[in-house]
Amino acid sequence: MATSDQLLVVIDPVARHSDGESVRIAKDVLSAGAATKVCLPDGPEEFARALVRRGSRRPVVVGDDRALLRAVTLLHRRRELSATALSLVPVGAVQSLARTLGVPTGAVAAARAVLDGVERRLDLLVDDSDGVVLGDLRIPSVPSVPSQRDGAPVGEEVPSARPWLRMRQSLVRTLAARPPRLASLPVPGPSRLRVEVDGVTLVDLDRPVEGVSVTPDSSGAAVVEVRPMSVGAEAAPLGARGRTVTVSGADFRYRADAVVAGPVRSRTWTVREGAWGLTVPASP
Structure with missing residues (x-):
């Protein structure tokens, strides 16, 4: 891939706030190797607007897995994904998807891969509501614990000279650090779901x-794997491969990469082969 490409570098706001030094390093490496236009969107709407107006520039997302997923979803829904090669410089706490897809996690190595790497065509899971899955899909979803309260991260102290406010913040941090009672954590139990792969039932509603x-x-x-509920001895997982997967039954939530969706009673996912391109390091 030629380093003379013009790049549109879209820096996710979460990346700027969480690791400004890695963002700076990525910008310096990219600017030294190609003509770059840097966009600093303040939110999802400006992030989307920057990608839509990219023109002939090659888009580079600086951010975590969620920023990459946001970019792929937007381009898919605009039917521009197949003709657009995306690049990613992972910055932020959520980087498991980047590692799985073969993108270096260091800012310098990832930025150099943007300049000197190759486009790798990847499969995409697309559901019947036009949602996408880049890495993996899990049902039921594991409930996540909110990391923010009143617009600021839990435990972050707001600068203030008021002693009563500092005392209140200290109390909030103390309470937030305590493990929640078990009754307050809705742990998913067994589900009764029908899972069909290419029209063939892998498991039905009578088997939790x-x-x-x-x-x-x-x-x-x-690749589909179903883990039946264990009764006594551990039940062996059921596996299958296919292009279309339909899950139906009682209301269920699912985690598609870093996003939890639902509840739904039925959803079908279809594999689209080589549907999108991501820049990865060239083989030695």
């Missing part, structure tokens, strides 16, 4: 399951 995972395997198919 503890979880379902679906992952595109880069060959135009998805």
Whole structure:
């Protein structure tokens, strides 16, 4: 890939606030190797507007897994994904998807891969509501603990000279650090779901399951694993491969990469082979 490409570097606001030094390093490396236009969106709307107005520039997302997912979703829904090669410099706490896809996690190595790497075509899971999955899909979703309260991270002290306010902040941090009572954590139990792969039923509603995972395997198919509820001895997981996966049953939530969606009663995912391109390091 030629370093003379013009780049549109879109820096996710979460990345700027969480690791400004890595963002600076990425900008310096990219600017030294190519003509760059840097965009600093303040939120999702400006992030989307920058990508839409990219013109002939090659888009580079500086951010975490969620920023990459946001970019892929936007381009997919605009039907521009197949003709647009994306690049990513992972910055932020959520980087498991970047590692899985082969993107270096260091700012310098990732920025150099943007300049000197190659485009890798990847499969995409697309559901019947036009949502996308880049890495893996899990049912039911594991409930996440909110990391923010009143617009600021829990435990972050707001500068103030008022002693009573500092005392209140200290109390909030103390309470937030205590483990919550078990009754307050809605741990998912077994679900009764029908899972069909290419029209063939893998498990039906009469057999409770503890979880379902679906992952595109880069060959135009998805790997499906169903973990039945154990009674006594541990039950062996059920597996299948196919292009279309339908899950139905009682209301369920699912985690698609870093996003929790639902509840829904039925959802179908279809593998689209080589649907999007991501820049990764060239093979030695």
